[in-house]
Amino acid sequence: MPFNLKKDFPWLLVLLLAVAVNFSGINIGFFTDDPALYAALAKNMVLRGNYWELFSYGKDWLDKPHFPFWMAALSFKIFGIATWSYKLPALLFFLLSGFYTYLFAKKNYDQKTAFMAVLILFSAQHILMSNTDVRAEPYLMALIIGSVYHFYRLEKRFTWIDLLLGSLLAGCAVMTKGIFALIPIGASVIGELIFKKRFSAIFRWKWLLAIVLTIVFILPEIYSLYLQFDSQPDKLTFQNTHISGIRWFLWDSQFGRFINNGPITRKSGSIFFYVHTLIWAFAPWFFMLAYAVFTAVKTAFKKQLNEYYTLCGGLSMWLIFSLSSFQLPFYTNIIFPFFSIIAAAVFRKALLNNRFGFFKIIQVLQVCILLLAVFVFNYFLQPTITTLFLTEAAGFGILLFYLSRRTSGFNFYFLLSCCAILFINFYLNTIFYPLLTSYKADVQAPVYVNQKLPGKPVYVTDSLKNAFQFYCEQPVQLLSKADLKNQVSIKKIVYVDEITLKNLQQKHNIEIIKVIDNYPNEIIYKNFIWYKTRRQALDKYYIIHY
Numbered sequence: 001m002p003f004n005l006k007k008d009f010p011w012l013l014v015l016l017l018a019v020a021v022n023f024s025g026i027n028i029g030f031f032t033d034d035p036a037l038y039a040a041l042a043k044n045m046v047l048r049g050n051y052w053e054l055f056s057y058g059k060d061w062l063d064k065p066h067f068p069f070w071m072a073a074l075s076f077k078i079f080g081i082a083t084w085s086y087k088l089p090a091l092l093f094f095l096l097s098g099f100y101t102y103l104f105a106k107k108n109y110d111q112k113t114a115f116m117a118v119l120i121l122f123s124a125q126h127i128l129m130s131n132t133d134v135r136a137e138p139y140l141m142a143l144i145i146g147s148v149y150h151f152y153r154l155e156k157r158f159t160w161i162d163l164l165l166g167s168l169l170a171g172c173a174v175m176t177k178g179i180f181a182l183i184p185i186g187a188s189v190i191g192e193l194i195f196k197k198r199f200s201a202i203f204r205w206k207w208l209l210a211i212v213l214t215i216v217f218i219l220p221e222i223y224s225l226y227l228q229f230d231s232q233p234d235k236l237t238f239q240n241t242h243i244s245g246i247r248w249f250l251w252d253s254q255f256g257r258f259i260n261n262g263p264i265t266r267k268s269g270s271i272f273f274y275v276h277t278l279i280w281a282f283a284p285w286f287f288m289l290a291y292a293v294f295t296a297v298k299t300a301f302k303k304q305l306n307e308y309y310t311l312c313g314g315l316s317m318w319l320i321f322s323l324s325s326f327q328l329p330f331y332t333n334i335i336f337p338f339f340s341i342i343a344a345a346v347f348r349k350a351l352l353n354n355r356f357g358f359f360k361i362i363q364v365l366q367v368c369i370l371l372l373a374v375f376v377f378n379y380f381l382q383p384t385i386t387t388l389f390l391t392e393a394a395g396f397g398i399l400l401f402y403l404s405r406r407t408s409g410f411n412f413y414f415l416l417s418c419c420a421i422l423f424i425n426f427y428l429n430t431i432f433y434p435l436l437t438s439y440k441a442d443v444q445a446p447v448y449v450n451q452k453l454p455g456k457p458v459y460v461t462d463s464l465k466n467a468f469q470f471y472c473e474q475p476v477q478l479l480s481k482a483d484l485k486n487q488v489s490i491k492k493i494v495y496v497d498e499i500t501l502k503n504l505q506q507k508h509n510i511e512i513i514k515v516i517d518n519y520p521n522e523i524i525y526k527n528f529i530w531y532k533t534r535r536q537a538l539d540k541y542y543i544i545h546y
Contacts, residue, residue, distance in 0.1 A: 010406045011115055014418050017399075018122035021422045023091055025132030025429040027084045029437040029467065032522045035134050036442070036466035038064075039086040042072035043470055046081065053228040057460070057469065057478035060228060062237055062248055065221050067175035068136045087131075090138040094131055097141035098122060101337045104149045108307045109345050116414070117344035120288075121336055123418045126281035128425040130333055132433060136176050137333040143173035144181060145337040148188045148309055151210065155189065158206055167210050171217025177334075178254040182214075183320055184313040184335060191312025195300060225249055274322050277329050282339065284366045284417045288359060289339050292346035306345070314338030347410075356410045363413050367420040374424050382531040383431050392430070396423040439528075441518035441541035445495055446471035448514050448543065459494045468495055494546050501542050511545040 030036035037056065044055045051073060054061040071089040079085040098118045105114035121127060130137050150166030153159070173181035193201050225245030229235060237243040279286045296311050305311065314335045321331055350356050378389055396419065403415050437443050442465055449458060450473045458472055459479040469476040479494065493513070496504070504510050518541045519528055528537040 008115075010403055010411075010415060011119070014403075014415050014422075015115070015119055015122070017422055018119060018418065019095070021426045021429070022094065022122060022128060022131045024426055025433065026087045026091065027082075028132055028429060028433045029083055029440065029443040030133075030470065031433065031437050031440050031443070031467075032133050033464050033466050035086075036470050038068060038135065039072060039083070040466050040470040042069045042076060042086065043081050045069060045073040046076045047475070052224045056466070057463065057476060059478065060235060060237060062225075062229065062243070062245055063253070064136065065175045065178060065249060066224050067172050067221070068139050071139065087134045090134045091131060093142040094127075094138040097138070097145055097337055100142065100146040100149045101340060104145065104152065104309075104337075105341045105344060107152070108309075109341075109348065113341075113344045113348040116348060117337075117340045119414075119418055120285050120343055121340040123421050124281070124285060124336055124340070125283040125421060125425070126329065126333055127336060128421070129428075130330055132429055135330060137330050139176050140173060140181060140334040141337055143169045143176060144184055144313075144334055147173060147185050148313060151185065151189050152192075152307075152309055154206060154210070155192070155201070163206065163210060164213065167213035168217050170210075170214045174214070174218045175221040179250060180254045180320065181334075184317040184338070187316035188309040188313035188338075191316070192308040195303065195305070195308040195312075221249060222246055271322050274318060274332060277332060281329055281332050282336070284363065284370065284421050285340075285343055287362045287366075288347060289343045291358075292343040293339075295346050296342050310338040310341045310345075314342065351410045356413075359410070360413050363417045367416055370420050370424055374427055377529065378427070378431075380530045381432065381435070383435055385431065389427065389431060392423065392427055396420075436519065436524070439517055439519040439534075439538060440467065441516040442467035443471060445514070445516050445541060445543060446473075448516075449474075449493070449495075453493055453513075453543075457492045459492055461494065461496055461500050465495065492546065494544050496542050496544060498540050498542070501544065504544075504546060508546065512542055513545055514543040516541045516543070 030039065041054050041056060041061060045051050048055065051070065054066070054069065068090070071093075072086050075085045075089045076082075079088070098121055101121055102114045102118050105117040147166050147169035150162040150169065154162040154166055170182060170185050173185070189207075190202060193199065225248070229237065229243060229245030229248075233242045235241065235243070278289070282289055293311075293315070296305060297315075299305050300308060300311060317335045318332070347356070347359065350359070375393075383389065399419055400416065403412060403419070407415060446468055449456075450471075455474060458474060458476050460468060460476055461479055463478055465476075501510065501512075517538045519537060520539050521528075521537075525537060527533040
């Protein structure tokens, strides 16, 4: 059934609101360290005029590949260095992921399914959070689903444009997260051909050509790593010399993390981590997804699915994530386009058969719980701008009234779920996150430094102070705590925590220039939310002259 603008305008309206809410956090300061680090790396690229090598606090940096930093640096070059210009290219790639999700679903199902898939993707909880706290995942979402879409077209009919675009997007995905990014792409294509018993098609020359072109497209990353590390083996990296950046890119950063024995490790996680993570990360669509995946798997073995790309691509990567010892919630985002299409396809079929009673009950319960939670949360938070919350709540109420008059049945409950999660995240972006960043010393301290201490050398004693590094207008250098103890006085501005300050005061006369309140955690604890105990959740940071 084609999309009718007049009849289906409520769907278009909610889609536009979803885009607006996903962009509403574009100017919120960095309240976690990773995005601040990535922004600082891209900023250093621009300031140094060196786009091949990565530096943090003036020292060589080896961890993630270059593609997201190149995109952010390009944005900085065009628009200037700012929070919003760091997030802009990632958000544009996020929109591209929605475009490719729509194209793939429309080609394999119908236009209404495609529209549902995009709305599910744009209103999944962790997508909305990640588009405020931007890392590499918005890039990966677009690059992976885009590559699968072009390889799907290539499998149907050979064209040079699909071969080139599919390979280019796959290469950029590798230059964003490493070669593990090829797993969902390869699993999608191979799974489709195996399930449809087209075994000989796996070995056609066009796939070999696609592999060769993908390798060609990752050569900029190989060259960058060779230039910065392999050509200079005496550099000290990870407390060792003769560290190969190319080996790190191809092996240690991927397989080393997967088996948790590389230079960067984490405590081993649970095999069920990504099950309970999806419950909140894919909210309010998790139960819909669970039913859809169960139905799709059952149907797959009967050889009755329209396509196997999304099921094989999504589940293969989800399984890899679950088996890995290196587990972080935002990793799941890259397979959300696949999951969104699976969920939309199954429930579109249920809609046509008028079977959605269970969905209605589950979604209404989730919406009630979520709305109650945000009102209780706001009561405990007691933000200073209460009229803004009331205005947003009133706007949400008017929107629900409009939808109840223009839609019914499945359509109403589906759009109700979208609007509820959008309302909550708009509240977070306009009220809670700004309040949170006002208690982040790494964001507030540079404002004072830039205004009152311009042009003065600035040091930090902790490499996890990347928001401070990004927002300072002058270069920030890292000074180890051992160096601080060994020096009588460095006659410079130093940004320190309370423990470091007390240690220094035992041996030296310290001039405290500015004291700044700070919420030290990335997890939001109840004593910070409750305005009466908020002061107890804070520590202090100091700008000192030492």
